[in-house]
Amino acid sequence: MAEFTFYTVAMSRGQISRWALHEAGADYDHVVMDWDTRPQEFRDINPMNKVPALVHHLGGKDLVVTEAAAINHYLAETHPDVGLLPEAEEMAPYFRWLFFAAGPLEQAVVGKAMGWEVPADKTGMAGFGSLELALGAIERWLKANDFVAGNRFTMADTYVGSQFIWGLRFGSIPETPTFRAYVDRLTARPAYAAANAIDARLIEAAQA
Numbered sequence: 001m002a003e004f005t006f007y008t009v010a011m012s013r014g015q016i017s018r019w020a021l022h023e024a025g026a027d028y029d030h031v032v033m034d035w036d037t038r039p040q041e042f043r044d045i046n047p048m049n050k051v052p053a054l055v056h057h058l059g060g061k062d063l064v065v066t067e068a069a070a071i072n073h074y075l076a077e078t079h080p081d082v083g084l085l086p087e088a089e090e091m092a093p094y095f096r097w098l099f100f101a102a103g104p105l106e107q108a109v110v111g112k113a114m115g116w117e118v119p120a121d122k123t124g125m126a127g128f129g130s131l132e133l134a135l136g137a138i139e140r141w142l143k144a145n146d147f148v149a150g151n152r153f154t155m156a157d158t159y160v161g162s163q164f165i166w167g168l169r170f171g172s173i174p175e176t177p178t179f180r181a182y183v184d185r186l187t188a189r190p191a192y193a194a195a196n197a198i199d200a201r202l203i204e205a206a207q208a
Contacts, residue, residue: 004028007045007053009035010202013068014052016162018199020072022191023158024079032202069102069159076155086156090149094156097138097148101160104128105138109163109172135173142178146185153189161186 006021006028008014021028033042038049046053046066054071056063056078065074076084086094108128111118123129138160141148148156164183167173186192 001057002027002029003057005055005057006030007033007042007055008051009033009038010199010206012051015196015199016068016159017052017054017071017075019162019192019195020075020155020158022195023084023155023189024075024082026075026079034206067102068162069098072155072159073098084153084155086149086154090152090154093141093145094149094154097141097160098156100134100138101163105134105160105163108134109167113172139176139178142182146182153186157186 004021004026006014006018008018008030010032018030033039033051038051042053043049045055045064048066050066052066052068052071054065054074056065056074065071076082104127107126108131111126111128112131118126118130123133128134145151147153148160161182164173164179165187168175168179168183173179187196
């Protein structure tokens with residue numbers, strides 16, 4: 001048995017954490033489901049019936065991690081020698097933008113896609129303000145820094161970067177020179193290419 005079992009659906013947020021598995025060099029098996037045939041027993045792993053989910057087989061116990069941002073950071077913590085954790089001076093931006101992308105940024109992107117209009121006097125209550133405000137905040141950082149934690153790739157980039165890879169690909173995030181340059185740096189990574197190739201084959205098979 002591999003150290004980790006990774007539960008995913010081909011065209012899903014699971015792609016975010018598969019990339020992290022490859023960056024970490026994790027020993028994993030995957031269980032690939034589709035939206036209509038996720039087995040009932042999967043709810044024992046994640047009662048939300050969402051993917052991705054990761055099970056770490058450690059010391060005779062099965063430890064469950066859900067939520068892509070948490071999975072990705074957990075993989076960095078369990079593979080410290082790979083160098084994907086932040087150094088002391090990188091911790092503030094690392095956690096700032098990791099949680100920003102998992103919270104305000106994703107909420108803003110989804111809200112825009114759903115057509116949700118936040119009244120101007122309720123932007124503080126919404127948490128993300130607006131898509132323009134959220135994107136402006138992180139674009140300012142990426143104009144001055146190549147990566148989330150500064151000038152070095154860390155595990156936070158697998159999550160934050162995935163928001164921009166998907167956003168630019170599907171048009172949910174407007175392309176700017178800063179965002180395009182960031183995406184190009186990320187998609188040139190061998191681990192990204194390897195993980196993406198697996199999911200591309202799975203998507204092709206599912207569509208066939």
